[in-house]
Amino acid sequence: TISLQQAHFLGFLPSMGLSYSLPRLRGATGLYLALTGARINAADALFCGAATHFMPSDRKDKCIKHLASCHEDLSAAQVKAILDDFSTSPTSLKDKDFKTFRSPPTFYERYTAHGFTDPTHLEEQGEAIQRCFGAPGSVEEMLEALRAEGSPWAKATLAAVQAMSPTSLHVTFELLRRGRVATLEDSFRVEWRVARRLLFDHSDFYEGVRAFELDKDGAPAWEPGPASRDEIMELFRPMGEDMPLDLSQDHLVKAHRALPTKPAH
Numbered sequence: 001t002i003s004l005q006q007a008h009f010l011g012f013l014p015s016m017g018l019s020y021s022l023p024r025l026r027g028a029t030g031l032y033l034a035l036t037g038a039r040i041n042a043a044d045a046l047f048c049g050a051a052t053h054f055m056p057s058d059r060k061d062k063c064i065k066h067l068a069s070c071h072e073d074l075s076a077a078q079v080k081a082i083l084d085d086f087s088t089s090p091t092s093l094k095d096k097d098f099k100t101f102r103s104p105p106t107f108y109e110r111y112t113a114h115g116f117t118d119p120t121h122l123e124e125q126g127e128a129i130q131r132c133f134g135a136p137g138s139v140e141e142m143l144e145a146l147r148a149e150g151s152p153w154a155k156a157t158l159a160a161v162q163a164m165s166p167t168s169l170h171v172t173f174e175l176l177r178r179g180r181v182a183t184l185e186d187s188f189r190v191e192w193r194v195a196r197r198l199l200f201d202h203s204d205f206y207e208g209v210r211a212f213e214l215d216k217d218g219a220p221a222w223e224p225g226p227a228s229r230d231e232i233m234e235l236f237r238p239m240g241e242d243m244p245l246d247l248s249q250d251h252l253v254k255a256h257r258a259l260p261t262k263p264a265h
Contacts, residue, residue: 010212011165011204011222013172013194019179020187025049028133029122034172035133035142036160042090043120053087062086125153132157139173165204166225170232178236190236197235 014022014034022030029048032038045051055063063086067079074082122129132149136142146158161169171194179187198205204223211220226232 010208011168011202011206011220012198012208013168013175013191015191015195017184017187017191019175019191020182020184023176023180026122027126028130028135031173031176032129032133034176035139035169036157037164038121038157038160040122041120044122046090047120047123053083054090055083055087059086059088121153128153139169142173165208165220165222167198167202167204167223170226171198171235174232174236193237193239194235196239 018034022034024030025033026048033040033048040048040050042051042054046054063082066082066086067074070078070082128149128151132145132154133142136145143158143161146154146161175190175194178190182190202223204220207220207222211217
């Protein structure tokens with residue numbers, strides 16, 4: 001189990017409701033993961049609250065079958081008891097070989113191919129993460145806090161952040177600031193609004209794909225960072241009524257039914 005937020009490497013933003021879920025992780029972990037793209041393993045996910053159980057692949061299917069065989073309605077406590085029975089410690093897979101990737105591997109695969117069962121770094125660096133990401137008022141304050149921290153972890157984190165799209169960093173910071181108090185539906189709506197403007201009005205996403213997935217030179221030529229906060233706020237401005245985002249259940253069901261059932265010829 002390895003997870004990371006790679007949006008910044010590609011000059012984009014956290015999506016699919018992450019602006020809602022990340023701020024609700026333990027302490028300042030969500031903002032740290034969102035702004036740095038730091039890789040976490042299963043132990044990290046358990047520590048920060050992104051996961052409740054760790055289950056090896058060979059146990060997952062058995063667990064699903066067991067849950068499906070329970071005909072009566074299960075309480076939350078009963079479901080948890082079943083998950084507990086099939087779960088194990090992430091460190092029990094320490095000697096497991098990681099999967100073999102295609103050749104040449106994508107940037108994502110290169111980034112995640114090592115350290116499959118590293119000890120959780122979120123717990124080890126928890127206090128430093130809180131100092132640097134706990135209450136910054138801006139991206140600039142976060143960068144200054146990392147410089148002041150001065151540890152090897154802080155220096156590596158600072159270098160990673162400074163290599164990312166400046167626009168994406170500022171957008172993500174504002175997304176998570178809003179996400180702390182937003183509903184899930186509002187978070188989806190804002191993510192869509194900002195993503196649409198980034199794709200149509202900015203080039204960083206296309207440059208990130210070129211640098212890390214196509215040419216794989218790892219040297220993106222990002223746009224300069226925003227000259228003012230007003231530039232970032234403009235990306236969040238509500239869209240006109242001619243471009244509504246319908247998140248109602250009825251709309252989603254209708255959209256699903258409208259999908260073609262057979263490939264077009």
